[in-house]
Amino acid sequence: MLRVALFCDGRPGHEKQSRGILQALAAMVAVEVVTVDVSALSPVQRIIQLLALFSPLPWRGEAYPAADLLLGAGSRSHLAMLLAKKAHGAPAVVCMSPLAFLRKRFDLCLVPVHDGLAEGGNVFCTLGAPNCSVDLRRHRDDCGLIALGGVDRRSHSWNSEEMVAMAGELVERERQVHWTLTSSPRTPEETARGLARLAELHEHVEFFDYRHTARGWIEERYADCAMVWVSADSISMVYEALSAGCRVGLLPVRWETGAAKFRRNEELLRRRGLVLPFATWQAGDSWKETDHHFNEAQRCAERILRIWQANA
Numbered sequence: 001m002l003r004v005a006l007f008c009d010g011r012p013g014h015e016k017q018s019r020g021i022l023q024a025l026a027a028m029v030a031v032e033v034v035t036v037d038v039s040a041l042s043p044v045q046r047i048i049q050l051l052a053l054f055s056p057l058p059w060r061g062e063a064y065p066a067a068d069l070l071l072g073a074g075s076r077s078h079l080a081m082l083l084a085k086k087a088h089g090a091p092a093v094v095c096m097s098p099l100a101f102l103r104k105r106f107d108l109c110l111v112p113v114h115d116g117l118a119e120g121g122n123v124f125c126t127l128g129a130p131n132c133s134v135d136l137r138r139h140r141d142d143c144g145l146i147a148l149g150g151v152d153r154r155s156h157s158w159n160s161e162e163m164v165a166m167a168g169e170l171v172e173r174e175r176q177v178h179w180t181l182t183s184s185p186r187t188p189e190e191t192a193r194g195l196a197r198l199a200e201l202h203e204h205v206e207f208f209d210y211r212h213t214a215r216g217w218i219e220e221r222y223a224d225c226a227m228v229w230v231s232a233d234s235i236s237m238v239y240e241a242l243s244a245g246c247r248v249g250l251l252p253v254r255w256e257t258g259a260a261k262f263r264r265n266e267e268l269l270r271r272r273g274l275v276l277p278f279a280t281w282q283a284g285d286s287w288k289e290t291d292h293h294f295n296e297a298q299r300c301a302e303r304i305l306r307i308w309q310a311n312a
Helices: 012-026 043-054 075-088 160-173 189-201 217-224 235-243 260-271 278-282 296-311
Strands: 002-008 031-037 069-073 092-095 108-112 123-126 140-147 178-182 205-208 225-231 247-251 275-277
Touching: 002 012, 002 075, 012 031, 012 069, 012 092, 012 235, 012 296, 043 075, 069 075, 069 296, 075 092, 108 296, 123 296, 140 160, 140 217, 140 235, 160 178, 160 189, 160 225, 160 247, 178 189, 178 217, 189 205, 217 225, 217 235, 225 235, 235 247, 235 260, 235 296, 247 278, 260 275, 275 278
Parallel strands: 002 031, 002 069, 069 092, 092 108, 108 123, 140 178, 140 225, 178 205, 225 247, 247 275
Antiparallel strands: none
16 A cells, blocks of 8 residues: 655646646555645745754654655645655655755656756656546547637737637638637636637537636546647646647747747657647648557656655
């Protein structure tokens, strides 16, 4: 039995990464999970955590359960995980890269390739972040999904009119497909309204506002839809769709100067033939046949098991 302490910071995207790994672990060994909520930690509490971590005094760790493995994602979880490791000695595995002065204290850092860190030591590089999506082998060629991200001024500029126009071109040309359109937390209202209008104009199109969908709804759409188009800013949805075995298309955005990580990610996806750029589709091309089995959560779980077994 592998007892895992799962550190949750309240952000659904971070929890999906950890839950995806737990899901993959549970397919290989018996897993017991205890959840540690660190979402409400104040700045003062985090400073106290930092001082306690670097103090030569032992940390008793009553707040954190003893476990065989510590797992978490998001910066709020980092100090709590390392204090739990200090108290109980369990290996600590973090999704995405912590600050450099904390990184060496983790037993394993699961870092997306586009973050630019070299693999080696305790850094294990992944294609995108691990997630909860799996290929259930039930895709329908007459089902498609268009999922949009939205505004993030640090990385890109967002044009609602252009995004809705691209979605409109897809549903106009691919009338044999029943299309599901959906928004996400960053999607502006004007973009959502534009998608809703498309659904009103076409019988083969439905729009679902993310706010009115249940947990796990989009994973169900990935499982059904053979093709998924995602705006290039939403890295998480791109990799979720790939993990679900979908054919994935990219709707372009205009990257800002400081968006090197996002540019690297898009270039990596294009270079490996994992996505179909919208301009390529407009020119009449389609997805290339590939036998790529995309399951980064499983790769992470396999690496974690080796660490656990070495410490057992």
